[in-house]
Amino acid sequence: MINSLRGFRDLLPPESDLFARIEAAAREVFGLYGYQELRIPALEKKELFVKSTGGTTDIVEKEMYAFTDGGGREVAMRPEGTPGVVRAYIEHNLGQTGRNAKYFYIGGMYRAERPQAGRYREFTQIGAEYIGNPSPAADAESISMLVRLLEKAGVEGCSVEINSLGCGECRKAYREILLGHLRGCQETLCEPCRSRIERNPLRALDCKTDGPALAEKAPKLSLCPACAEHFGSTQKLLGTAGVAYKVNTSLVRGLDYYTRTVFEVRTTALGSQDAVAAGGRYDDLVKSMGGPAAPATGWAMGVDRVAMLLKDKPAPDNAPKTFIVAASKEAGEKAFALMTALRAEGISSDFSNFELSLRSQMRSADKSGACFALIIGEDELKAGACAVKSLKVPGDQKMIPLSGAPSAIKRLLKV
Ligand code: ATP
Ligand code: MG
Numbered sequence: 001m002i003n004s005l006r007g008f009r010d011l012l013p014p015e016s017d018l019f020a021r022i023e024a025a026a027r028e029v030f031g032l033y034g035y036q037e038l039r040i041p042a043l044e045k046k047e048l049f050v051k052s053t054g055g056t057t058d059i060v061e062k063e064m065y066a067f068t069d070g071g072g073r074e075v076a077m078r079p080e081g082t083p084g085v086v087r088a089y090i091e092h093n094l095g096q097t098g099r100n101a102k103y104f105y106i107g108g109m110y111r112a113e114r115p116q117a118g119r120y121r122e123f124t125q126i127g128a129e130y131i132g133n134p135s136p137a138a139d140a141e142s143i144s145m146l147v148r149l150l151e152k153a154g155v156e157g158c159s160v161e162i163n164s165l166g167c168g169e170c171r172k173a174y175r176e177i178l179l180g181h182l183r184g185c186q187e188t189l190c191e192p193c194r195s196r197i198e199r200n201p202l203r204a205l206d207c208k209t210d211g212p213a214l215a216e217k218a219p220k221l222s223l224c225p226a227c228a229e230h231f232g233s234t235q236k237l238l239g240t241a242g243v244a245y246k247v248n249t250s251l252v253r254g255l256d257y258y259t260r261t262v263f264e265v266r267t268t269a270l271g272s273q274d275a276v277a278a279g280g281r282y283d284d285l286v287k288s289m290g291g292p293a294a295p296a297t298g299w300a301m302g303v304d305r306v307a308m309l310l311k312d313k314p315a316p317d318n319a320p321k322t323f324i325v326a327a328s329k330e331a332g333e334k335a336f337a338l339m340t341a342l343r344a345e346g347i348s349s350d351f352s353n354f355e356l357s358l359r360s361q362m363r364s365a366d367k368s369g370a371c372f373a374l375i376i377g378e379d380e381l382k383a384g385a386c387a388v389k390s391l392k393v394p395g396d397q398k399m400i401p402l403s404g405a406p407s408a409i410k411r412l413l414k415v
Contacts, residue, residue, distance in 0.1 A: 007112075007121025014315050018307040019124065021315075023106055025152040026126045030104045033145045035128055038103040040084035042110070046076040052083040052289055054256025056200040058208075063111040065121075077110035081127040081300060082257075082282070083289075089131055090291035101131040101294075106303075118273030118305050128279075129298035131286060136230050139261045139281060140237030142297050146265065146277055147243050149301070155267075155309050158276060160243060162263040163251035164231040165202075166223045168284065171259075174221040175201055181218055189214075205252045215250035227260055234261055253278060257285040261297065269309055276309070277301035319369030320350040321413055323391070324376075325361040329354070331376040338374060338386065338405060345406040347413065366391060371413060374405070388412065 004010060011019060030037075046066045053060050059079045066076040078084055085103055088094065094101050106126050115121060128145065130138050143160065150158055165171065179201045186194055193204040205215040223231060238245055245263075253262045262280035270276075279299025286294040322342055326335035332354030342349040352364035358377065365373040375387040386405060390396035400408045 005121070007115035009120060009122075015307060015311075017315055017318060018310055019303055022153045022303055022306050022310070023126065025154075026104070026106065026149055029145060029149040029152055030128070032148075033102070033141065034100055035102040035104045035130075035145075036099075038085055038088060038105050040078075040081065040088055040105055040107070042078055042108060043075050044078055044084055044087070046074040048083050048087055048289075049076055049079060052086060052257060052285060053080060054200075056196050056203055057254055057256060059111060059254065063113050065110045065112055079109055079111045080255075081105045081107070081109065081125055082129060082255075082285075082298060085127075085129045085298075086131070086286055086289055086291070086296075089286065089294070090289060095132055095292055095294055100133075102128070103131075104128045116273070118270055118302075118308055120304060124303035125300045126303055127298060127300035129296060131296040132294050133297070134283065134295035136233035136261075137237055138297050139230075139234045140241055140243075142279070142299060143238060143245075143261075143263055144241035144243045146279070146299055146301065150265070150276070150306070153306060153310065154313055155276070155306055157269060158265050158267050160245040160263060160265050161248040161251055162235070162238075162245050162261060163248055164223055164227055164234075164260050165252065165258050165262055165280075166221055166227045167259055170221060170224050170227055171202075174219075177219050178202065178205075178221075182214075185214075185217075200256070202252055203254070205250070206254045211252075212250070215252065220249050230260055253280055257282040257288075259283040263299070265301075267309060270305060273305060275302070276305050317369070320348040321371050322347060322349045322409060323365035323368045323370035323373050324349060324351040325358060325365055325373055326351075326354040326375075327358055327377040328381070331378070331381045334381065334386075334402060335374075335376050338376070338402060341406050342409065345410065347406060347409055347415070372409065374409070376402075 049060055064076050064079050069075050089101060108122050109125050110122055112121055113119060128142060130142055182197045182201050182204055189204060190207060190209045193207050197204055205211050205218060251262060251264060258280040260281040264275055265277040266274045267276055277299055281297040283295035286296060324335045324339050326332040335354060339349045350368055352361050370391055373389045373391055375389060380386050385399045385401050388398055388400055
């Protein structure tokens, strides 16, 4: 017996249905906002993530599934989607298509972190990236699209927190101020933070252990006039879009590439794994990865966590509408034709095994959750008909001719 790996799981019904529902809601919303799908590889060159996500981030430093493949290449399973999208944008000159470079992706991400409820080593993200638009309208559109998507999927009770990390200039000044502050309280920092504040002081504020307490006491970043205006306009437009949000000046994100707007969507319903989605603007990333100067903004949503939030919502009934039962080999052939015709008319249909006894087939019909059993016994076979037995209303049974059966069943199902 070979089990699955820790942190890697099988998605079984009904949870797999939940994932499909969330993805369908996402595709619908993306269509409304002009986003097109990109399918990017799960495996990339390791340096793609080191250079973009950042070498001092937890994701790259501790959580990445990186290895040398059989050909001696340093590769890594993608821990997030943005680097792959940016690589594809550059590699295929997507800035030249004449259409907005608005892309979404849906797929598995891989991080070797400690598995627990809402935290897995393989998990699904739905992400959106808008490359090429520096304006606050792009930020506001991206965030409001995420909020609409969560609403569409049926998620309630989420809160949006936003902040601005400023541009490279604002950050350069802040880096020194923050570094001074952190050096002053080094003994209160956890070991990993102590060793990386010189390389990346901002990272300490996003530390899982003492980040929140630090962020509260640390000096705040002050924005240059252009960044302040950008942040103000973004907020105004979020208001126009009817998005409720809170400014949290302690919010920093765990990735290196963010500039200006960053945000997180949280819920109180998931305990410590409370982040449902997060994202922000990354104006310098495309250029730093060897592409054209292309300001961008995006986010990623954790589908596993959204599915947890929706677990107790009634799922649409995906039981077959009809269950076909046949009494003999000959009746089985008619039954098979009937199923084919029903499905062609959009009526879901299932069966067990026409070679089993009628009693056994009827037991399966009862368990299937179908509305009607359609039975072709010896009498029905002779009459070119089938018996329609309601599995919901006891004693409700009638005969209908096989020809025209799909329309008759449709009427009975009121579809
Ligand atoms: P967290 O603070 O929970 O570790 P994160 O900041 O690492 O989240 P991001 O990299 O911003 O997460 O990814 C966006 C979303 O992906 C998160 O808000 C979360 O919903 C989901 N996510 C991240 N890591 C995992 C994981 N290991 N298992 C399940 N979902 C995850
Ligand atoms: Mg994390």
